[in-house]
Amino acid sequence: MTVPLSPSQHDSPALDDGCSSVRVAVRARPLVEKEIVEKCTECVSYSQDGKQVVLGKDRRFTFDHVFGPNISQDDVYMDCVKPLVESCCAGYNATVLAYGQTGSGKTFTMGCGNNVSLLEEELGILPRAIRQLYENVEERSNQAEFLIKCAYVEIYNEEIKDLLHPDTPSKSISIREDANGDIVLAGVKEEVVTNFESMIRFLEHGSVFRTTGSTLMNQHSSRSHAIFTIIIEQRSILESAGINDVITAKFHLVDLAGSERAKRTGAVGMRFKESVTINCGLLALGNVISALGDERKRCQHVPYRESKLTRMLQDSLGGNSRTCMIACISTADTNFEETLNTLKYANRARNIRNKPVINRDPQSVMLNQLRQEIRALQVELLNQRMRTMGLDPVNGPQSLEVLLQDESHREFLADIRARADISVDVTAELNTVRRKSREREQECLKLKDEIQALQSLVNKLQDETLEMRTERDHYQLKLDEVNSEMMALMQVMPHWEGGNDISSSVKAHLSEMIKRVMGEIDNGPDFGSSESSFSSLDRPASADGATRKSEKDLSLLSDTGTPRERSISSTGRPRSQPEDSQTVASMQDFLSSPLKADARGINCTSPGRTSRGTRNIINQHLRTIRVLEERLAVKENDVKSKDEALKEATEDLARDERIFAEKMKEIKALKKLARDLSFEKDALVQKTEKDAAIISRMSEQALAKEDELGRLRMSLENLESGRPDAFVMNGACVPGVPIALATPKGESVDSYVDNSENSDEAKCDRSETATNTFDTVSQARFEDSSDKMKMEEEEERLLSEKQAIEAQKQHLEEDVRVQTREFKRSKQKSSFLTKYLCTCSAPSTYETPDSLGALTTRSSGNFSQTSSPSHVQRTSTV
Numbered sequence: 001m002t003v004p005l006s007p008s009q010h011d012s013p014a015l016d017d018g019c020s021s022v023r024v025a026v027r028a029r030p031l032v033e034k035e036i037v038e039k040c041t042e043c044v045s046y047s048q049d050g051k052q053v054v055l056g057k058d059r060r061f062t063f064d065h066v067f068g069p070n071i072s073q074d075d076v077y078m079d080c081v082k083p084l085v086e087s088c089c090a091g092y093n094a095t096v097l098a099y100g101q102t103g104s105g106k107t108f109t110m111g112c113g114n115n116v117s118l119l120e121e122e123l124g125i126l127p128r129a130i131r132q133l134y135e136n137v138e139e140r141s142n143q144a145e146f147l148i149k150c151a152y153v154e155i156y157n158e159e160i161k162d163l164l165h166p167d168t169p170s171k172s173i174s175i176r177e178d179a180n181g182d183i184v185l186a187g188v189k190e191e192v193v194t195n196f197e198s199m200i201r202f203l204e205h206g207s208v209f210r211t212t213g214s215t216l217m218n219q220h221s222s223r224s225h226a227i228f229t230i231i232i233e234q235r236s237i238l239e240s241a242g243i244n245d246v247i248t249a250k251f252h253l254v255d256l257a258g259s260e261r262a263k264r265t266g267a268v269g270m271r272f273k274e275s276v277t278i279n280c281g282l283l284a285l286g287n288v289i290s291a292l293g294d295e296r297k298r299c300q301h302v303p304y305r306e307s308k309l310t311r312m313l314q315d316s317l318g319g320n321s322r323t324c325m326i327a328c329i330s331t332a333d334t335n336f337e338e339t340l341n342t343l344k345y346a347n348r349a350r351n352i353r354n355k356p357v358i359n360r361d362p363q364s365v366m367l368n369q370l371r372q373e374i375r376a377l378q379v380e381l382l383n384q385r386m387r388t389m390g391l392d393p394v395n396g397p398q399s400l401e402v403l404l405q406d407e408s409h410r411e412f413l414a415d416i417r418a419r420a421d422i423s424v425d426v427t428a429e430l431n432t433v434r435r436k437s438r439e440r441e442q443e444c445l446k447l448k449d450e451i452q453a454l455q456s457l458v459n460k461l462q463d464e465t466l467e468m469r470t471e472r473d474h475y476q477l478k479l480d481e482v483n484s485e486m487m488a489l490m491q492v493m494p495h496w497e498g499g500n501d502i503s504s505s506v507k508a509h510l511s512e513m514i515k516r517v518m519g520e521i522d523n524g525p526d527f528g529s530s531e532s533s534f535s536s537l538d539r540p541a542s543a544d545g546a547t548r549k550s551e552k553d554l555s556l557l558s559d560t561g562t563p564r565e566r567s568i569s570s571t572g573r574p575r576s577q578p579e580d581s582q583t584v585a586s587m588q589d590f591l592s593s594p595l596k597a598d599a600r601g602i603n604c605t606s607p608g609r610t611s612r613g614t615r616n617i618i619n620q621h622l623r624t625i626r627v628l629e630e631r632l633a634v635k636e637n638d639v640k641s642k643d644e645a646l647k648e649a650t651e652d653l654a655r656d657e658r659i660f661a662e663k664m665k666e667i668k669a670l671k672k673l674a675r676d677l678s679f680e681k682d683a684l685v686q687k688t689e690k691d692a693a694i695i696s697r698m699s700e701q702a703l704a705k706e707d708e709l710g711r712l713r714m715s716l717e718n719l720e721s722g723r724p725d726a727f728v729m730n731g732a733c734v735p736g737v738p739i740a741l742a743t744p745k746g747e748s749v750d751s752y753v754d755n756s757e758n759s760d761e762a763k764c765d766r767s768e769t770a771t772n773t774f775d776t777v778s779q780a781r782f783e784d785s786s787d788k789m790k791m792e793e794e795e796e797r798l799l800s801e802k803q804a805i806e807a808q809k810q811h812l813e814e815d816v817r818v819q820t821r822e823f824k825r826s827k828q829k830s831s832f833l834t835k836y837l838c839t840c841s842a843p844s845t846y847e848t849p850d851s852l853g854a855l856t857t858r859s860s861g862n863f864s865q866t867s868s869p870s871h872v873q874r875t876s877t878v
């Protein structure tokens with residue numbers, strides 16, 4: 001997490017060994033009214049640098065700060081306490097404690113009393129520290145979440161009292177060490193405080209319950225040691241610092257009871273007892289300070305357990321805390337002895353060494369360690385990825401960090417990494433597109449089967465409908481024929497009226513006709529015998545008309561209207577005259593012509609009479625008509641339901657065909673997209689590999705040039721200074737360099753000399769070599785100027801080469817950046833396209849089912865091919 005901390009943030013002196021000495025300040029109060037009345041004089045003086053105080057004439061003491069009577073509360077706060085508040089916010093424990101004789105100004109300095117009636121400049125340390133604490137919290141609110149609590153206790157007569165909860169019995173409060181060795185007060189309730197005002201209220205509230213009393217030395221003398229503790233807990237919300245980093249700090253603000261001499265304070269009875277315990281506590285504190293401050297005693301036992309006060313301040317003195325002691329003194333000469341004791345006491349405290357550490361939650365520490373490990377693994381992973389990309393920066397095992405040291409490298413590598421990520425994205429997208437395409441193909445195949453099934457259903461239904469219609473038409477024809485004959489009968493009926501009877505031939509004809517009709521009905525329609533006597537009339541009729549007609553014709557039997565009124569057809573439509581006239585004419589030919597009737601034996605001489613037989617025939621005829629009409633109605637219904645089923649199937653078929661066409665279109669687009677992505681992925685990988693190789697080569701070259709340049713510079717310097725040091729360039733000795741000192745490439749002079757010393761030959765030649773060395777050095781000096789020029793030329797050449805490489809590298813980096821940008825843009829387009837395809841609806845044209853096979857074959861055939869359309873082309877095409 002957390003609020004990133006650095007030791008430099010805190011200005012309290014930290015020693016090299018991680019220790020921090022207790023800082024000690026002396027504050028002298030001015031003479032109070034009583035002392036002025038008693039005509040006391042001031043016996044304290046101060047040095048100019050604000051570090052020394054002189055008691056009387058020559059008792060000189062040095063402290064971290066010395067504040068004279070005119071120094072303001074704010075100055076004391078800024079110098080002594082502000083750094084401690086900042087420390088606390090950084091996770092260090094801190095303590096500020098005021099020590100001094102009674103009436104010396106401890107409570108005034110600490111601000112533990114009533115703050116409400118005070119002016120701003122009179123406010124003591126506590127309200128100022130609380131205000132600054134909340135200001136700091138506000139400033140860091142974007143870095144960490146804070147939980148602030150406070151507790152306020154007093155140690156009175158060696159008993160601890162919870163001033164914020166005065167009802168808590170003292171016996172239930174005890175001082176303990178927690179698992180980390182920190183001192184904690186068990187039984188004291190801490191209050192969570194969210195703002196400055198609330199904490200001030202708690203301070204005021206607790207101060208009310210603090211034990212005070214009036215003595216001769218101080219009208220409002222504090223009779224207890226008061227400790228106001230602020231607990232600051234912060235949890236980082238910074239991603240970089242680690243989410244779970246938790247640090248805590250305790251800030252003790254201690255207002256000690258004043259040391260006093262019973263004779264001077266006039267303490268008797270209760271006050272005397274208080275005085276004794278106060279002094280005992282302060283004595284124990286003095287012993288602890290002595291033990292900690294005396295270097296000889298430092299390793300010995302520190303008597304923290306001698307009193308509750310020292311036990312409570314165990315961390316603050318010699319422990320995990322940054323501590324500041326403010327020794328309050330009176331300047332009055334009447335208090336000379338007490339002031340001297342206080343200064344001696346404070347002076348000893350300066351030697352105490354504390355060991356403050358940031359109080360980090362152990363769990364968060366562990367988490368951070370794990371996080372670091374993860375980071376290391378991530379770097380390793382990155383390296384691995386770079387290697388798989390073909391990027392093997394500078395001779396193999398060199399870690400990524402080394403390459404990242406160079407700013408330009410960093411940028412370039414970041415580009416490559418981004419491109420690698422894009423490549424991963426593209427691969428993922430490609431896989432998605434391919435999967436989608438396969439899914440669509442499967443769906444299309446299924447759909448194709450469905451379409452085929454629907455198509456055969458439609459065909460079947462069409463056949464059935466056609467059959468039904470034919471049947472229906474057949475019945476309609478029969479019905480029409482019977483109706484026509486009926487009409488013809490009705491027309492000739494008046495001729496029969498009055499006649500004796502119808503001739504037997506007519507009767508026979510009628511019964512023959514009825515039999516035929518009934519027989520055909522019973523046997524079902526004979527579609528083959530189109531030459532039946534009724535088949536000459538071939539016209540459609542509707543079912544509902546048939547029923548109506550049947551009813552109408554039945555009524556005709558009792559109706560005496562003219563036959564012309566019955567010329568409405570069974571379909572409800574007017575009959576066409578030629579059909580009627582043909583049917584009627586055939587009957588008339590047979591029945592109504594008197595000559596023909598006579599010829600056939602019909603007796604028409606007695607009109608006005610109708611025989612019973614004739615009526616029976618007519619009734620029979622009418623029954624036939626009714627049966628025909630009923631059957632016709634059934635057929636009509638069948639035809640209608642078939643029509644509906646056909647319509648439904650046709651609609652389903654059309655819908656499936658439409659979906660099929662859409663899917664085919666989508667498959668085409670997906671395959672095209674997959675081809676493009678595949679191509680781009682290949683191009684990207686190729687490009688990356690190329691870049692990686694170039695980078696690796698360039699890095700090697702740059703490093704080699706850098707080395708060479710370094711060597712040249714070194715030798716130039718040597719030449720200029722006239723030192724006969726050897727150097728190696730490209731494995732050869734440079735003219736002018738002592739031969740004896742020239743070493744093979746890559747071997748240092750020292751090691752070469754070491755190796756050479758061990759050989760016998762070297763021992764023998766040593767004296768000779770020394771002579772040669774001297775000669776060669778002299779010769780080298782003569783050749784210096786020409787060598788120097790050569791060196792300079794070489795250096796220039798190398799520099800220009802290096803610049804050319806740098807320029808090439810920059811050009812390459814720019815190229816990579818442009819490509820990455822372009823690729824990102826095209827990737828956005830492709831994702832837009834994919835979305836578009838998913839939501840695509842109602843295409844204007846579509847492939848027919850027959851074209852599916854060809855299309856699928858064509859697409860899959862092209863799937864692995866690479867074409868080179870740009871993204872822009874691809875998008876516009878689709």
Ligand SMILES: Nc1ncnc2c1ncn2[C@@H]1O[C@H](COP(=O)(O)OP(=O)(O)OP(=O)(O)O)[C@@H](O)[C@H]1O
Binds near residue numbers: 108220
């Ligand atoms: N620096 C100062 N400037 C002005 N007045 C001061 C200063 N310091 C202390 N006084 C005054 O001196 C008197 C005694 O101060 P204070 O009560 O703070 O002493 P103390 O050390 O807390 O005494 P005790 O130990 O008896 O509680 C108070 O009236 C206070 O206002």
